[in-house]
Amino acid sequence: xxxxxxxxxxxxxxxxxxxxxxxxxxxxxxxxxxxxxxxxxxxxxxxxxxxxxxxxxxxxxxxxxxxxxxxxxxxxxxxxxxxxxxxxxxxxxxxxxxxxxxxxxxxxxxxxxxxxxxxxxxxxxxxxxxxxxxxxxxxxxxxxxxxxxxxxxxxxxxxxxxxxxxxxxxxxxxxxxxxxxxxxxxxxxxxxxxxxxxxxxxxxxxxxxxxxxxxxxxxxxxxxxxxxxxxxxxxxxxxxxxxxxxxxxxxxxxxxxxxxxxxxxxxxxxxxxxxxxxxxxxxxxxxxxxxxxxxxxxxxxxxxxxxxxxxxxxxxxxxxxxxxxxxxxxxxxxxxxxxxxxxxxxxxxxxxxxxxx
Numbered sequence: 095x096x097x098x099x100x101x102x103x104x105x106x107x108x109x110x111x112x113x114x115x116x117x118x119x120x121x122x123x124x125x126x127x128x129x130x131x132x133x134x135x136x137x138x139x140x141x142x143x144x145x146x147x148x149x150x151x152x153x154x155x156x157x158x159x160x161x162x163x164x165x166x167x168x169x170x171x172x173x174x175x176x177x178x179x180x181x182x183x184x185x186x187x188x189x190x191x192x193x194x195x196x197x198x199x200x201x202x203x204x205x206x207x208x209x210x211x212x213x214x215x216x217x218x219x220x221x222x223x224x225x226x227x228x229x230x231x232x233x234x235x236x237x238x239x240x241x242x243x244x245x246x247x248x249x250x251x252x253x254x255x256x257x258x259x260x261x262x263x264x265x266x267x268x269x270x271x272x273x274x275x276x277x278x279x280x281x282x283x284x285x286x287x288x289x290x291x292x293x294x295x296x297x298x299x300x301x302x303x304x305x306x307x308x309x310x311x312x313x314x315x316x317x318x319x320x321x322x323x324x325x326x327x328x329x330x331x332x333x334x335x336x337x338x339x340x341x342x343x344x345x346x347x348x349x350x351x352x353x354x355x356x357x358x359x360x361x362x363x364x365x366x367x368x369x370x371x372x373x374x375x376x377x378x379x380x381x382x383x384x385x386x387x388x389x390x391x392x393x394x395x396x397x398x399x400x401x402x403x404x405x406x407x408x409x410x411x412x413x414x415x416x417x418x419x420x421x422x423x424x425x426x427x428x429x430x431x432x433x434x435x436x437x438x439x440x441x442x443x444x445x446x447x448x449x450x451x
Contacts, residue, residue: 102136213330215319230374237376261338263306281416311336315368347399408438
């Protein structure tokens with residue numbers, strides 16, 4: 095399976111980095127690199143939020159993360175916060191990449207950034223790699239690993255590992271709903287009636303949250319690194335930029351919001367973030383029920399959380415589209431994203447009307 099390991103590509107135009115300044119910083123902080131050779135940069139092209147680059151110095155491979163150019167929402171790209179999360183989690187949850195160095199000096203590249211060890215493995219996205227045999231038994235076993243791993247994250251003692259300061263659990267869900275509604279208004283470019291009706295429903299139907307846990311905030315297939323020798327084994331969890339302490343069912347809802355079922359409409363499958371509807375894959379309902387078995391948590395109101403997740407994902411996509419409309423990025427992948435915003439809003443409203451996931 096080594097041929098399916100996630101690969102970097104040449105850096106996109108407009109997202110180049112100041113190599114001499116970065117090299118000087120790295121050699122100062124990681125002096126062992128001095129004998130390794132010249133530094134080479136490339137970019138992992140699939141992310142839509144923080145930018146991710148591969149650094150190669152000799153045989154050493156590292157990953158650099160920085161905020162997107164021209165981002166309007168500074169709090170969504172807090173490098174220092176993400177660095178602290180990695181530093182606390184890695185010793186107790188080694189699926190988090192090992193953090194190496196954090197740069198607070200924005201004069202180096204115009205933004206704070208950090209560097210971590212590369213976790214080399216397979217990352218599944220919308221389209222399966224050519225030649226991969228993603229058969230039903232594999233799909234089923236990976237679905238099980240997917241939900242078991244989320245339950246494991248939610249079992250971590252956030253106070254014991256030093257992340258008690260990460261969020262304010264009291265009132266978390268209410269702040270999430272209101273906060274994402276405000277973010278939508280702050281980045282709105284088009285009039286989408288469905289999204290306004292969904293916001294009204296979410297505020298009206300707000301449930302009582304269970305006891306808080308660590309919340310990843312963006313748990314989906316393309317944020318998981320899989321073992322090239324066994325694709326059912328998760329060896330890494332990436333993109334903790336939205337992590338906090340809060341309602342674990344919000345995390346489950348996000349995972350299910352990204353998860354497209356085999357019987358979902360074709361347009362939803364076309365916007366999927368991974369091969370979740372391949373034969374053998376669990377359904378959203380089966381994932382929710384399995385999570386309840388693993389954790390003992392009540393998921394009877396999970397439809398609320400999935401509807402909120404669809405809304406939140408729509409807002410994240412809207413924020414990315416806003417950057418494109420304002421000319422802050424030239425990445426042509428962003429041009430049709432407004433269609434995804436509308437699709438997610440329609441799907442959320444349809445789920446409200448159906449009353450099930």
